Amino acid sequence: MADYIYLIPLLPLMGFLLLFTTLGNLPKALVALVGVGSVASSAMLVLLTALEFMTLREPLSTTLYTWINVGGFSPFVSFYVDGLTLTMLSVITGVGLLIHIYSSLFMLDDKDYSRFFSYMNLFVFAMLVLVLADNLLLLFVGWEGVGLCSYLLVGFWHEDSANGAAARKAFIVTRVGDTAMAIGMFLLFAHLGTLDFAPMTAAAISQWPEGSPILTIACLLLLGGAVGKSAQLPLQTWLPDAMAGPTPVSALIHAATMVTAGVYLIARTHDLFLLSPFALNTVAVIGAATLLMAAFTAITQHDIKRILAYSTISQIGYMFLALGVGAWASSIFHLMTHAFFKALLFLAAGAVIYSLHHEHNIFKMGGLRKKLPVAFWSFLIGSAALAALPFTSGFYSKDAILLSAYENAWQGPLLWGIGLLGALLTSIYSFRLVFIVFFGEVKTEPSQPAGWLMAAPLLVLCLLALVGGFIVIPVMDVFPAATGPAHDGLIAIITPAVPIVGVVIAYLIFLSHSIDISPWTDSKIGKALNRFWFSHWAMDWLYDTFIVKPYAWMAHVNRMDIVDWFYNFTADVVRFLHDQTTQSQTGQLRTYAGVMVLGLAAITAIALFSGGGTAP
Amino acid sequence: MNEAIVIPMEHGLLLAGILFLIGLLGVLVRRNIILILMSLEIMLNACGLAFIVAGAHWGVADGQIMFMLILSIAAAEVSVGLGLLLQAHRRFGSLDVDQASRMQG
Amino acid sequence: MLELGLFYIAATVSLISTVLAVTRYNAAHALIYLIISLLASAIIFYLVGAPFAAVLEVVIYAGAIMVLFVFVIMLLNLGQSGDVAEHVLLRPGMWIIPSLLCVILFIEIVYVLQSSERLLERDGRWTQRSRVGTFWTLCSGCRDRLYAATRRSGRRLSPGTALFY
Numbered sequence: 001m002a003d004y005i006y007l008i009p010l011l012p013l014m015g016f017l018l019l020f021t022t023l024g025n026l027p028k029a030l031v032a033l034v035g036v037g038s039v040a041s042s043a044m045l046v047l048l049t050a051l052e053f054m055t056l057r058e059p060l061s062t063t064l065y066t067w068i069n070v071g072g073f074s075p076f077v078s079f080y081v082d083g084l085t086l087t088m089l090s091v092i093t094g095v096g097l098l099i100h101i102y103s104s105l106f107m108l109d110d111k112d113y114s115r116f117f118s119y120m121n122l123f124v125f126a127m128l129v130l131v132l133a134d135n136l137l138l139l140f141v142g143w144e145g146v147g148l149c150s151y152l153l154v155g156f157w158h159e160d161s162a163n164g165a166a167a168r169k170a171f172i173v174t175r176v177g178d179t180a181m182a183i184g185m186f187l188l189f190a191h192l193g194t195l196d197f198a199p200m201t202a203a204a205i206s207q208w209p210e211g212s213p214i215l216t217i218a219c220l221l222l223l224g225g226a227v228g229k230s231a232q233l234p235l236q237t238w239l240p241d242a243m244a245g246p247t248p249v250s251a252l253i254h255a256a257t258m259v260t261a262g263v264y265l266i267a268r269t270h271d272l273f274l275l276s277p278f279a280l281n282t283v284a285v286i287g288a289a290t291l292l293m294a295a296f297t298a299i300t301q302h303d304i305k306r307i308l309a310y311s312t313i314s315q316i317g318y319m320f321l322a323l324g325v326g327a328w329a330s331s332i333f334h335l336m337t338h339a340f341f342k343a344l345l346f347l348a349a350g351a352v353i354y355s356l357h358h359e360h361n362i363f364k365m366g367g368l369r370k371k372l373p374v375a376f377w378s379f380l381i382g383s384a385a386l387a388a389l390p391f392t393s394g395f396y397s398k399d400a401i402l403l404s405a406y407e408n409a410w411q412g413p414l415l416w417g418i419g420l421l422g423a424l425l426t427s428i429y430s431f432r433l434v435f436i437v438f439f440g441e442v443k444t445e446p447s448q449p450a451g452w453l454m455a456a457p458l459l460v461l462c463l464l465a466l467v468g469g470f471i472v473i474p475v476m477d478v479f480p481a482a483t484g485p486a487h488d489g490l491i492a493i494i495t496p497a498v499p500i501v502g503v504v505i506a507y508l509i510f511l512s513h514s515i516d517i518s519p520w521t522d523s524k525i526g527k528a529l530n531r532f533w534f535s536h537w538a539m540d541w542l543y544d545t546f547i548v549k550p551y552a553w554m555a556h557v558n559r560m561d562i563v564d565w566f567y568n569f570t571a572d573v574v575r576f577l578h579d580q581t582t583q584s585q586t587g588q589l590r591t592y593a594g595v596m597v598l599g600l601a602a603i604t605a606i607a608l609f610s611g612g613g614t615a616p
Numbered sequence: 617m618n619e620a621i622v623i624p625m626e627h628g629l630l631l632a633g634i635l636f637l638i639g640l641l642g643v644l645v646r647r648n649i650i651l652i653l654m655s656l657e658i659m660l661n662a663c664g665l666a667f668i669v670a671g672a673h674w675g676v677a678d679g680q681i682m683f684m685l686i687l688s689i690a691a692a693e694v695s696v697g698l699g700l701l702l703q704a705h706r707r708f709g710s711l712d713v714d715q716a717s718r719m720q721g
Numbered sequence: 722m723l724e725l726g727l728f729y730i731a732a733t734v735s736l737i738s739t740v741l742a743v744t745r746y747n748a749a750h751a752l753i754y755l756i757i758s759l760l761a762s763a764i765i766f767y768l769v770g771a772p773f774a775a776v777l778e779v780v781i782y783a784g785a786i787m788v789l790f791v792f793v794i795m796l797l798n799l800g801q802s803g804d805v806a807e808h809v810l811l812r813p814g815m816w817i818i819p820s821l822l823c824v825i826l827f828i829e830i831v832y833v834l835q836s837s838e839r840l841l842e843r844d845g846r847w848t849q850r851s852r853v854g855t856f857w858t859l860c861s862g863c864r865d866r867l868y869a870a871t872r873r874s875g876r877r878l879s880p881g882t883a884l885f886y
Binding site: 623626627628629630631633634635637638639640641642644645646647648650651653654655657658661664665668669671672679680683684687690691694695698701702705710711712 | 724725728732735736739740742743745748751752755758759762765766768769770771773774777778781782785786789790792793794796797799803806807810811815816818819820822823826827830831834
């Protein structure tokens with residue numbers, strides 16, 4: 001009884017079509033009703049699916065139709081719901097619904113209200129297809145769909161060309177990863193003959209020994225796609241710029257759902273990665289490196305949304321670390337809790353920005369604790385969860401990840417140490433944000449406190465960020481049973497204690513000012529380091545110098561394009577022949593008749609003098 | 617039909633061919649639209665003649681049927697052609713077909 | 722033999738009047754010659770044993786259609802100016818190339834009629850069945866080559882094409 005599953009993505013798609021085809025001619029109330037209602041209906045259906053899944057305790061699947069049937073390659077458009085998909089579905093529709101409700105007020109003054117909601121609905125549709133797909137090809141459709149929506153929504157305020165540039169950057173950088181992923185898919189299909197997850201996994205296990213080179217290459221290519229989409233090293237540079245989009249977009253796409261698609265992809269194909277220890281270790285190294293780099297960068301930023309963006313990169317680094325050490329369930333668990341608290345933080349930041357007339361610089365904010373209580377408490381809870389303070393949702397997931405990392409056979413303690421350093425930095429930068437924005441003297445007077453449509457989702461997300469750690473996600477049937485982290489006494493104490501230390505440090509530096517860091521930051525090394533970290537380890541500079549500029553130079557050299565030259569030559573030949581043949585178009589009726597007669601004479605001559613063939 | 621056999625078919629066809637060629641020559645040479653139309657009539661009539669002669673030679677009615685078809689085509693063609701001729705004369709002030717040469721490359 | 726004599730007389734009249742019709746400067750004169758030519762054709766029709774066609778030729782061609790021409794010439798009312806204009810339009814040099822083309826076609830026709838026996842033998846089967854002689858001989862030459870080409874290329878015949886063969 002899974003025949004209504006197709007409705008889950010279909011409803012947002014219909015919402016998109018309705019809003020997109022009416023071209024903003026609907027009244028705003030109706031737009032909001034359609035936009036929010038379609039996601040709400042999907043959420044209801046997900047709830048129904050969850051209930052059914054809980055009773056049946058086995059994956060649901062439904063096949064809509066054969067998509068392509070060519071040469072033994074016949075991917076179906078079919079949906080598959082297991083515990084992993086269900087978790088993703090709940091996050092997408094649940095958090096998505098809250099963000100849609102929030103946006104219905106946040107975006108109210110925007111002239112492209114309808115366009116915004118149509119893109120958002122399209123995004124939800126694509127994301128649902130991504131997680132519901134039961135083969136890699138359909139997943140790729142959703143994958144590209146969310147990429148498109150990301151592009152459209154980052155560049156939503158396209159009148160400002162900087163936003164358009166950010167959108168293009170997001171699109172092109174992720175395209176690099178997507179290309180790798182597509183090649184990985186070709187490789188898998190060429191060797192396994194199918195892209196359906198279950199047969200593909202079975203074929204891979206039977207066909208390839210552990211650590212086979214082709215499998216490793218395929219896994220690394222898939223990882224390339226995941227890295228691009230999830231903004232991990234080395235393709236993470238697009239995400240901070242993607243903050244040019246409206247804040248709800250940042251919350252939904254660039255924090256809660258789309259950027260975690262890479263995590264989902266690797267979790268979905270975990271059987272392949274398990275066969276390739278090298279690929280798995282690469283995942284862990286990428287995750288660890290990214291989380292540390294992004295955390296250092298986040299400390300130096302002063303744009304509220306960029307801080308959150310770097311923290312997103314860092315947190316997804318944790319998820320990759322968890323994937324790399326085989327803690328699949330912890331990774332998905334962190335994905336869910338991160339969706340809660342990061343969406344909460346973004347929405348709260350949006351409320352602050354909304355009240356401060358689009359002010360993004362945290363050093364121009366201050367003392368907002370009393371003025372914006374809802375935003376303050378949301379931020380506090382979100383930051384606590386982000387920093388993984390005990391008993392918040394982030395604590396349970398991050399703790400599990402760090403302990404699993406410690407247990408890992410390959411470089412376990414090192415990975416644990418990096419993760420721990422990252423956790424310390426996380427709590428410092430998140431509480432630096434809280435202390436600077438909400439304490440101290442008032443620097444900008446807030447106006448128009450957010451209405452209840454914005455406050456209600458914040459409150460729900462507060463609740464989820466607090467108690468989300470107690471949710472048991474139903475993924476134990478999906479992943480191989482993990483050996484529960486052995487609670488080594490000292491490790492189990494140090495791990496949760498570190499964030500608290502971070503909070504204290506942040507308090508001492510940024511609120512009580514009892515530690516003066518100005519001698520360090522004003523020193524030569526400190527300044528250089530600050531600049532270095534602020535530019536995100538000069539990643540943009542590296543890309544600009546080693547890829548963009550050489551490429552632009554090559555384009556400049558080849559501006560008399562050799563390919564163009566070829567086609568222009570063809571066109572010139574055609575034009576020359578055209579000019580010649582138009583000479584024969586004299587417009588003289590008698591000339592035409594004369595030529596016809598000449599042809600008649602020629603044809604008759606050919607028929608007469610060429611000798612007949614034998615009749616059959 | 618015995619007396620019809622007397623006339624050799626080749627001669628009848630030759631006559632039709634020559635008439636056709638004279639008509640064709642008229643179409644090619646004349647610039648007056650009226651004369652062009654007349655030459656077309658000559659060509660059509662020559663075709664009809666060829667059909668009749670051939671039909672008579674084999675003693676079948678097909679030739680005469682084709683002749684009637686050609687007759688009706690000629691009638692239709694000439695009425696349309698003359699209508700166009702009148703319009704052309706009104707527009708160009710002349711019957712010279714070379715005047716109507718605007719459709720060139 | 723009377724018929725044969727009449728045929729040649731009518732044919733001569735027809736040829737002469739047609740040549741005159743094509744070469745006249747005055748459209749009305751040309752028309753009269755054309756009518757004579759048509760009447761001669763009608764006589765030939767009668768002689769070859771198609772009296773009904775002969776009647777139609779006189780009634781419809783020489784009668785109805787030619788009257789249309791007469792009407793148009795009257796409507797245009799060119800008079801003397803038409804003759805003058807025609808002298809400008811019809812220059813002797815213009816006859817050369819079209820005549821050359823027509824001579825080529827004439828040679829071809831003569832060749833066909835002369836060698837029709839040989840051509841008939843070549844495609845004997847087909848001419849026996851359809852009995853349209855020379856015309857078919859011309860067509861079947863093309864057809865055979867088409868058919869051979871089709872056979873060589875190994876394509877199957879579409880129903881329409883098969884009907885044509």
